[in-house]
Amino acid sequence: MRSAESTTPAPRQEALFTEGVPEALSDSVGYRGPAACRAAGVTYRQLDYWARTGLLEPSVRNPSGSGHQRLYSFRDILVLKIVKRLLDTGVSLQQIRTAVSALRDRGVSDLAGITLMSDGATVYECTSDDEVIDLMRGGQGVFGIAVGSVWxxxxxxxxELPSERPDAEAPAPHPGDELRLRREQRSAG
Structure with a gap:
C-alpha cells in the first residue's frame, strides 16, 4: 500500500501488445469536452478549469488558443470520474492533484486493478486485497474507489457518445459565429 503523496512515480510503461486494446480505449480516439463531461459527471466549467490549471490536460489533443477542440482519451475521462468521486467525498484538491499525478503514470490496463482508499486526508493506492484490509484495520473510517468498476x-x-480521431479535420465553424468573425477581423487589422 502506497500513499499517493509519498510515492515517486514509476517510469511510464507502454502497452506491450496493442492489438488487444479496443479502439475506444486507445489514444487514437478522443472525446470532446461535452462528451467527456457527460461521461465523467462533471461540469464544463470544472473540465476547463482543470485543463487550464494542469490537473488533467487532454492527452489526445490539447490545442492552445480559441477555436480548437480539446480531445480527451478514455484514460483521461476515467481519471476525471475518479477526481469527481474524490471531490464528492471531501478530499482536498491538493490531495487529488497528488493522486492524479500517480495515476497519470499508469498504463490503462494497470488502472483496472487499483483501489483508491482515503481517510479524507490522504489517498492510498491499493493493488491487493491484503492492502485494503490492512488499511481498514487501522480503525479509522476510510472509503474506497474500485477503479475497475469506474472503468x-x-x-x-x-x-453512447460521439468520438473522433485527432487527425480528422476540425468541423467548419458555425456560419453565425459572430465572435469568431470579430476576432478574425481584429487580427487581420
Missing amino acids: REVEGSLA
Whole structure:
C-alpha cells in the first residue's frame, strides 16, 4: 500500500501488445469536452478549469488558443470520474492533484486493478486485497474507489457518445459565429 503523496512515480510503461486494446480505449480516439463531461459527471466549467490549471490536460489533443477542440482519451475521462468521486467525498484538491499525478503514470490496463482508499486526508493506492484490509484495520473510517468498476461505468457511457480521431479535420465553424468573425477581423487589422 502506497500513499499517493509519498510515492515517486514509476517510469511510464507502454502497452506491450496493442492489438488487444479496443479502439475506444486507445489514444487514437478522443472525446470532446461535452462528451467527456457527460461521461465523467462533471461540469464544463470544472473540465476547463482543470485543463487550464494542469490537473488533467487532454492527452489526445490539447490545442492552445480559441477555436480548437480539446480531445480527451478514455484514460483521461476515467481519471476525471475518479477526481469527481474524490471531490464528492471531501478530499482536498491538493490531495487529488497528488493522486492524479500517480495515476497519470499508469498504463490503462494497470488502472483496472487499483483501489483508491482515503481517510479524507490522504489517498492510498491499493493493488491487493491484503492492502485494503490492512488499511481498514487501522480503525479509522476510510472509503474506497474500485477503479475497475469506474472503468466499466465510463466505458458504458462513452459507448453512447460521439468520438473522433485527432487527425480528422476540425468541423467548419458555425456560419453565425459572430465572435469568431470579430476576432478574425481584429487580427487581420
